Amino acid sequence: MVEAELSVAFDPADRAREADNPHSLVVRFGMDKPLTLDAGIDLAPFQIGYQTYGTLNAERSNAVLICHALTGDQHVANLHPVTQKPGWWETMVGPGRPIDTERYFVVCPNVVGGCMGTTGPASTNPKTGMPWGLDFPVITIRDIVRAQAMLLDHLGIASLFSMAGGSMGGMQVLQWCASYPRRVFSALPIATSTRHSAQNIAFHEVGRQSVMADPEWRHGRYFAEGTNPRRGLAVARMGNHITYLSDAALHRKFGRRFQDRDNPTFSFDADFQVESYLRHQGVSFVERFDANSYLYLTRAMDYFDLAADYDGVLANAFKDTPTRFCVISFTSDWLFPTSDSRAIVHALNAGGARVSFAEIVTDKGHDAFLLEEPKLFAIVRGFLEGAAKARGLPAARR
Amino acid sequence: MVEAELSVAFDPADRAREADNPHSLVVRFGMDKPLTLDAGIDLAPFQIGYQTYGTLNAERSNAVLICHALTGDQHVANLHPVTQKPGWWETMVGPGRPIDTERYFVVCPNVVGGCMGTTGPASTNPKTGMPWGLDFPVITIRDIVRAQAMLLDHLGIASLFSMAGGSMGGMQVLQWCASYPRRVFSALPIATSTRHSAQNIAFHEVGRQSVMADPEWRHGRYFAEGTNPRRGLAVARMGNHITYLSDAALHRKFGRRFQDRDNPTFSFDADFQVESYLRHQGVSFVERFDANSYLYLTRAMDYFDLAADYDGVLANAFKDTPTRFCVISFTSDWLFPTSDSRAIVHALNAGGARVSFAEIVTDKGHDAFLLEEPKLFAIVRGFLEGAAKARGLPAARR
Numbered sequence: 001m002v003e004a005e006l007s008v009a010f011d012p013a014d015r016a017r018e019a020d021n022p023h024s025l026v027v028r029f030g031m032d033k034p035l036t037l038d039a040g041i042d043l044a045p046f047q048i049g050y051q052t053y054g055t056l057n058a059e060r061s062n063a064v065l066i067c068h069a070l071t072g073d074q075h076v077a078n079l080h081p082v083t084q085k086p087g088w089w090e091t092m093v094g095p096g097r098p099i100d101t102e103r104y105f106v107v108c109p110n111v112v113g114g115c116m117g118t119t120g121p122a123s124t125n126p127k128t129g130m131p132w133g134l135d136f137p138v139i140t141i142r143d144i145v146r147a148q149a150m151l152l153d154h155l156g157i158a159s160l161f162s163m164a165g166g167s168m169g170g171m172q173v174l175q176w177c178a179s180y181p182r183r184v185f186s187a188l189p190i191a192t193s194t195r196h197s198a199q200n201i202a203f204h205e206v207g208r209q210s211v212m213a214d215p216e217w218r219h220g221r222y223f224a225e226g227t228n229p230r231r232g233l234a235v236a237r238m239g240n241h242i243t244y245l246s247d248a249a250l251h252r253k254f255g256r257r258f259q260d261r262d263n264p265t266f267s268f269d270a271d272f273q274v275e276s277y278l279r280h281q282g283v284s285f286v287e288r289f290d291a292n293s294y295l296y297l298t299r300a301m302d303y304f305d306l307a308a309d310y311d312g313v314l315a316n317a318f319k320d321t322p323t324r325f326c327v328i329s330f331t332s333d334w335l336f337p338t339s340d341s342r343a344i345v346h347a348l349n350a351g352g353a354r355v356s357f358a359e360i361v362t363d364k365g366h367d368a369f370l371l372e373e374p375k376l377f378a379i380v381r382g383f384l385e386g387a388a389k390a391r392g393l394p395a396a397r398r
Numbered sequence: 399m400v401e402a403e404l405s406v407a408f409d410p411a412d413r414a415r416e417a418d419n420p421h422s423l424v425v426r427f428g429m430d431k432p433l434t435l436d437a438g439i440d441l442a443p444f445q446i447g448y449q450t451y452g453t454l455n456a457e458r459s460n461a462v463l464i465c466h467a468l469t470g471d472q473h474v475a476n477l478h479p480v481t482q483k484p485g486w487w488e489t490m491v492g493p494g495r496p497i498d499t500e501r502y503f504v505v506c507p508n509v510v511g512g513c514m515g516t517t518g519p520a521s522t523n524p525k526t527g528m529p530w531g532l533d534f535p536v537i538t539i540r541d542i543v544r545a546q547a548m549l550l551d552h553l554g555i556a557s558l559f560s561m562a563g564g565s566m567g568g569m570q571v572l573q574w575c576a577s578y579p580r581r582v583f584s585a586l587p588i589a590t591s592t593r594h595s596a597q598n599i600a601f602h603e604v605g606r607q608s609v610m611a612d613p614e615w616r617h618g619r620y621f622a623e624g625t626n627p628r629r630g631l632a633v634a635r636m637g638n639h640i641t642y643l644s645d646a647a648l649h650r651k652f653g654r655r656f657q658d659r660d661n662p663t664f665s666f667d668a669d670f671q672v673e674s675y676l677r678h679q680g681v682s683f684v685e686r687f688d689a690n691s692y693l694y695l696t697r698a699m700d701y702f703d704l705a706a707d708y709d710g711v712l713a714n715a716f717k718d719t720p721t722r723f724c725v726i727s728f729t730s731d732w733l734f735p736t737s738d739s740r741a742i743v744h745a746l747n748a749g750g751a752r753v754s755f756a757e758i759v760t761d762k763g764h765d766a767f768l769l770e771e772p773k774l775f776a777i778v779r780g781f782l783e784g785a786a787k788a789r790g791l792p793a794a795r796r
Contacts, residue, residue, distance in 0.1 A: 039664040138664035198648035198672045199640060205673040206637045208666065209680070213629035215613055231611035239604040239637050242597065247732075250596035256703060264701055266437040266536035268606065268693060272700065274596045275603040282607070295666060302670065303662055305654060334645075334732075 019131075019290070020124050022049040022110070022117025023081030024074050027154050035112065035147050038140045045126060048151045049117020050074050050109035053093065054101035056157070062393055063157045064099055065148065066108040067165030067172035069370075070297050071237075071289055073116040076108045077101070082288045091372055092164075098381040103388070103396060104161065109151050111144045111172075113297050115290035118147070121220065122290040133292060134220035141168075141304045145175045149183070161391055162384060164188035166369035167336065168297070171304050174344065177325075178306060178317040186324040186387035188380060191333050191369045193340035194314055194347070195305040200335060203243055204298040207236035211291050220292050233291045234282030241281045246332040246365035250274060307347075314343070318351035324390070325355040326383040328376065330368040356383065417529075417688070418522050420447040420508070420515025421479035422472050425552050433510065433545050436538045443524065446549045447515020448472050448507035451491065452499035454555070460791055461555045462497055463546065464506040465563030465570035467768075468695050469635075469687055471514040474506045475499070480686045489770055490562075496779040501786070501794060502559065507549050509542045509570075511695050513688035516545070519618065520688040531690060532618035539566075539702045543573045547581070559789055560782060562586035564767035565734065566695065569702050572742065575723075576704060576715040584722040584785035586778060589731050589767045591738035592712055592745070593703040598733060601641055602696040605634035609689050618690050631689045632680030639679045644730040644763035648672060705745075712741070716749035722788070723753040724781040726774065728766040754781065 026049050029035070034044035051074040056063060066076050066089065073080075077087040077094045093099045093106055110118035113136070121136040128135075152160070163184060165173045170192025177187050196204075211217055214232025218225045242250075254274035258264070261271070270276040310316035325348055329341035338359050348355040360375045362368045369376065385396065424447050427433070432442035449472040454461060464474050464487065471478075475485040475492045491497045491504055508516035511534070519534040526533075550558070558581055563571045568590025575585050594602075609615055612630025616623045640648075652672035656662070659669070668674040708714035723746055727739035736757050746753040758773045760766045767774065783794065 134666075138662075138666075195654065197645060198652045198654065198670070199643075199645040201654070201670050202640045202648060202672050202676055203637075205668075205670075205676055206633060206640065209636060209677070210608060210633045212666070213633050214611070235604060235608045235611050235633070238607060239601075242600045242604065245597075247595060247597040250600060254596045256593065256596065256599070264536075268532075268536075268610070268697065270603075272596070272599050272603075274600050278600055278603055279607070299666065 018082060019115050019117065019120065019122040024049045024051050024110075024117055026050075026117055027151060029150065033150065035143065035150065037137055037143045039137045041137045043112075043119065043137065046112070046119040046147070047117070047123075048109050048112075048119075048147060050107060050151060051076060051078065052108075053077055053106040054104055056105040056155075060157055061159070061391060062104050062161050063152075063155075064104045064106045065152070065160050065163040065176075066093065066099070066106060067148075067163065067169035068108060068111065069165070069167040069169045070301065071285065071294075072169070073114060074108045074110045075116075076106070080288070083284070088370065092377065092380065098377045098384065099164065100396065103393070107151070107155065107157075109148055111297065112147045113139045113144070113293060113300060115293040120290070121292035121296055122223070131223045133223070136292070136296065138299055139296060140300050141171045141175050142179065144300065145172055145179055148172070148176070149180060152183070159183050159185060161393065162186040162188065162387060164190065164380070165192070166190040167192055167366065168301050170336075171301065174306055174317075175304075177321060177323050178309070181318075181321045181323055184323045185391055186326070186383070188326050188328065188383065189344060190328045191330055191336045191341075191366055192344075193336050194307060194317070194344055196302050197340075201302045203240060204302055207240055208295050208298060210236040210239070211294060217291060220295075222291065229291045230286040233289070233294060234286050236294065237285040238278045238282040241278060243335045244365060244367040246334065246363055248332060248363040249365050252363065253277075314347035315350035318348050318353055321348070321351055321353045323353065324387055325353055326379065327355060327357045328369075328379060329359045330364065330366070331359060331361045332363045333366040333368065335366040416480060417513050417515065417518065417520035422447045422449050422508075422515055424448075424515055425549060427548065431548065433541065433548065435535055435541045437535045439535045441510075441517065441535065444510070444517040444545070445515070445521075446507050446510075446517075446545060448505060448549060449474060449476065450506075451475055451504040452502055454503040454553075458555055459557070459789060460502050460559050461550075461553075462502045462504045463550070463558050463561040463574075464491065464497070464504060465546075465561065465567035466506060466509065467563070467565040467567045468699065469683065469692075470567070471512060472506045472508045473514075474504070478686070481682070486768060490775065490778065496775045497562065497782065498794065501791070505549070505553065505555075507546055509695065510545045511537045511542070511691060511698060513691040518688070519690035519694055520621070529621045531621070534690070534694065536697055537694060538698050539569045539573050540577065542698065543570055543577055546570070546574070547578060550581070557581050557583060559791065560584040560586065560785060562588065562778070563590070564588040565590055565764065566699050568734075569699065572704055572715075573702075575719060575721050576707070579716075579719045579721055582721045583789055584724070584781070586724050586726065586781065587742060588726045589728055589734045589739075589764055590742075591734050592705060592715070592742055594700050595738075599700045601638060602700055605638050606693050606696060608634040608637070609692060615689060618693075620689065627689045628684040631687070631692060632684050634692065635683040636676045636680040639676060641733045642763060642765040644732065644761055646730060646761035647763050650761060651675075712745035713748035716746050716751050719746070719749055719751045721751065722785055723751055724777065725753060725755045726767075726777060727757050728762065728764070729757060729759045730761045731764040731766065733764040
């Protein structure tokens, strides 16, 4: 059972502390600067936890915004304060990397609804002194982006040189380009979509039900009640994790190989390597993520439907956009298949945008955007090089 | 939450009664006729619940064995005694149907490890007077087939005219043809595979963890403790159900349509129709299925690897087989994709078998074999017609 492998040492209070007082930069907005939410609520006060890498140039023209995915956070390229593991995109972001922190000023905020320092359901509700839990308002991708715009205002960045994100991060990129086209010089939406498919909503709903079926969830009040819905959240993560990979990748990595033995045990132990791997994924996720944040952020992704804000005509979201786009998909990604990216490209073309598109051949599935994928790195590097030239940024040192 | 929709009227004791005293025919094998299991255990006494339709002819040459899938049972073509719904394959089996009960004697047994009258974890363990629970030995597809052979011996059927099954039912068909080639005149393995893929094992493992994470599962002793792991089992079913459909079918049926409203509720209610549909699938499954049976039968599917019994050479499983095969797959089935069926066909060809193969174009996914699919019906009817002629059975009445 997953339960047996869950660390007993983990204290949920640690996460609550990280939500309010993160190991990163924080900007706190007071009652005078509320975040206006799509749900019709003004959220105030609220805060944004974020990281920066590199230096903003004198012209303030070299900022790159990184948008993280569902279970990511602001720790793109530094040791993670909870897991002590490397940042989630160190292969992409850093000195000499495709998103080169020696040339660009990289900003990555934790999303609203997250649990790593930006206000979310694990944060303290100032009205009660207790974590928000389900009293936190349901948020949307547009809300997340609106908060990011407030952060950039705070940092004095009127216009981004570029922005990049995969999966839910790509949704934020697309929403930014629709909401604030004049603030984005170039954009990289990766392995993403302008709307979540019925099948993807279905997978998220199973994950949410798994969390909510755990008696320790307590209708979201697990901090107050001293419980932790770790079993439900671990199972949710296991199910979702399958969708981030591909049949071919699972076959290549695990096939039908047994774990530490030659024959079946005729039991419900983790006989197969793939079982053992998945259990580990579930258990390690629970140590770093808040169950309610999982509910809120999956919901935000499900609600995302960019065309719906433009009378169902996606091209109108990007009409006369000045932004240069590079859209990227992966052949084996069945969560956000290439057809989703092609729909983005068609809408951008119809909107008259400058757009290049690359479908990368890989068996790594949706997670390819996070992995060692040299073709991805070369494309991002080349696209940014061209955009830097157009923006008048100094050329890369050779 | 799923919980709110779960019927409070359901009494698990009803299922326990169905496991021992089913609403169907039963054959009970005593201590003198044990079922020898792959786990190295002799199971005795044990029983098989089964249904028959039509009449066995004087030559005993018109019997057709139907093998049910993971969550199926013996009620192929009659009102289900628990759900009061039609049999699960009434479109395929019945008077004038492709598997015509006016011509053929159809037998369908509940599988070993099931919960509808064949001995499984919900059955009473004669040694304790309590349900077996996890004391029930882990079983394999080969064990299921071995028990079916004992049933046919009991019925005096030395040789089957034909047999058919989809998914786990197809695994049984393939195992039968490997274990008892002289007893099978013709066979229809549908939407199946000779071995479960890593991705399929992964989906099953998530389902099992969902059941086992439910505190009401009580390490399988929920009957004795008066509990019922219905939340865990419902979530498991929801996740698996997605894999039985296809992205295209979900899009066609539900798209992003809201349930009984025009706008999002900004809550965790079932906003989308696909969420509501999935919750219903989970809840209704729990009313008719035993959680431990789910564990045992998913395990049996995961262990299935026909080639492994023949030194890794699949063709040897079918060497010089006298059986005529019709292998069928569906274009949108991503659980048992056409490539799995092609592997069967290649092995049969290499073994010198008589084999025809059809890939049916449909967007209905894996579940297509259970649905209204005229091309499937025409192919099964035609194949059986040819086999009946070869077997010397009377022609169909026109």
